[in-house]
Amino acid sequence: MATIQVNKKYAFRWYEKFYFMSITAGLWVTLKHFIKSAFLRRMVTVQYPEQKKPLSSRFRGLHRLKRNEKGQERCTACYCCQWVCPADAIHIVAAEVPPERQYLHPEDKYAKVFQVDLLRCIYCGLCEEACPKGAIYLDGGLPLPADSRDALILNKEQMLEPTGGPIIGERL
């Protein structure tokens, strides 16, 4: 059994033993911040969700499904993302494209159902990496709170970027 000898190099002086000086120093920091935020309007807290902080371009947030230059869905239901997802958060049902949807898809297979369970997702970004079509990106920003579990299962309509202008599916 070895004992460790701790050398106390510093010995308190008598007035230091009251801790008055240290407490004052600590409170002074608090006071400084109080004055800064209350009187000088240099606030440290952000009024989320009215106010939003800029996110890093690599931030992994909500899933988005992209469209190609013609406004067609990029996802072709290859199941690569579902396969790679470590949290089992993605659920896809593939189907043959019916004639009335043909203009929406470049291929003849599409995702009839595409759901992401945000309660399971760990935002690892593997789905984004696995997608051979550049269809899924986690660039949808911060997930919002919801008051039911069902509301946290994203479906295709919520994730698909709105139709319109070409969207280059690459991260900046």
Add this chain to the structure above:
Amino acid sequence: MDSLDKQLSNRIAVKIGAMAKIWVDGVEYEVDEKKNLIDALKEKGVEIPHFCYHPKLSVVGMCRICLIEIEGVPKFQAACNTPIKDGMKINAFGEKIVKAREGVMEFLLINHPLDCPVCDKAGECRLQDYSFKLGHETTRYKEEKRNIPQEKIGTNLYINHNRCILCYRCVRFDREIVGVNDLEMLSRGNDTIIAYVPPETEKEKSPYLNHNYQGALADICPVGALLNESTLFRSRVWWYESKESHCHGCATLCRVTANLKNNAIYRYMPPQHPERDGYFICDYGRFSTHDFSQNRLYAYRRSGTKIRSQEALAQLAELLAQAKRIAVLGGGSESCTDVDALAELVGKLRDAGKTVQWDFRSNAQAFYSGNAQWDFLLSKDLRPNAAYLRQKNATDFADFTALEKELGQAELILVVGELSPPYAYQTGKIYAHVKGLKIPTSVEQTELYQALDTHNAWPKTVLLTTHADSAADKALLAIPIQSFVEKSGRFCDKEGNFKETTVLLRPVQGLRSSGEIWQSIPALEPVGVA
């Protein structure tokens, strides 16, 4: 059909010739002279890439990916079409030949969309593998690729012309193995496509190809050009757990690789060692597996109401003890152990002076005469253990009419697995097209069910079944048993070979096999004495 059989066996017959010494990239190998070079080298562990060559089909040399350089021969040769000669020096993986193969690959990919994310073949596609190994990452082809829409050519077959590499395998397979002349190569050059052309011999021309080997066609297609409708877009190949077992479909008992997912069989594929176990399997077995995991019967029933197993088994014992005249139908879907237990029971009942008639056949077709084969694989005995039941002499009825008559007279009828899918009927869309064979799609359509109805025989029928259908409701007693794929067991094929199956699906706990039912009848002993 006989001539077909002969043709096939001729082709399958292993030709053994003298041994020849050849050198491949400087390494000496001793190979059989009569063998195909690709096969001979594969045995030695040298894999020459090939698309169009298939060990069971004639050689056409159409894809040119198997190019090799032979010393002393000025041009590159197709390995599949090169006879083995003693002293041959081959350059198979040299710089020049690899470059040539890259060139071939580029040609093959000219019109190929490489749409692997959409293609069902991805993961088991030879073109995908080879373009990974041999191909370029980029293409130099700047012109428009041809784009012909996907087309349905078979009752269970789609063709995606864009993916086709024109290897001619499908055409050769239909002509040489199936024996129908229904696929053709149409047009020329860039426009060449594979198309279904109804054979001239056919009287009613079917709009679609409709033989029993459409699954095999999709298998032998080295790319994803031929795909089965029944599996289209349903899953991806890397999701399966694969287990080898034997097909439940008929007395041929083909060895198969079962693809499993979520405790259900998704499909059967050819075995892992086709040289030994056969290259092809038929659609009848392959596409009838979905019933094994649907609508299962797990509770014992008496005239439709659930009862406890002890009650049911006690009642069964009592019925057996009282009845003087018993008809036992079925057993062909059960393993040898189960059949042995049933045979023992039948023996005991007979010893006790009862009239027991036992037949494993339960529909008119099963009492066939003459040719025992539907085609080169599918046997007319559509029960896996039919041959064993013949050995056990479970053939007491002359024909189906005799069986029907007995239904009216017997005091007790035991039906063992004969009203369960996929044997008696198959639900959903039927993908097997066997000319002359009608497959009922519900239990009400089966001949045995109708016969039991007409003879009002349900109140004296004890049904051992796997499925909760209306037969299980109507029978006096319905006893749940394990299905073919939920137990392992020995089965006897039509040639008398015993084959061992594997457990493919996890059975529900407590579910017994039919053999265990016979053994667990509490008062079985007194039956013999009585």
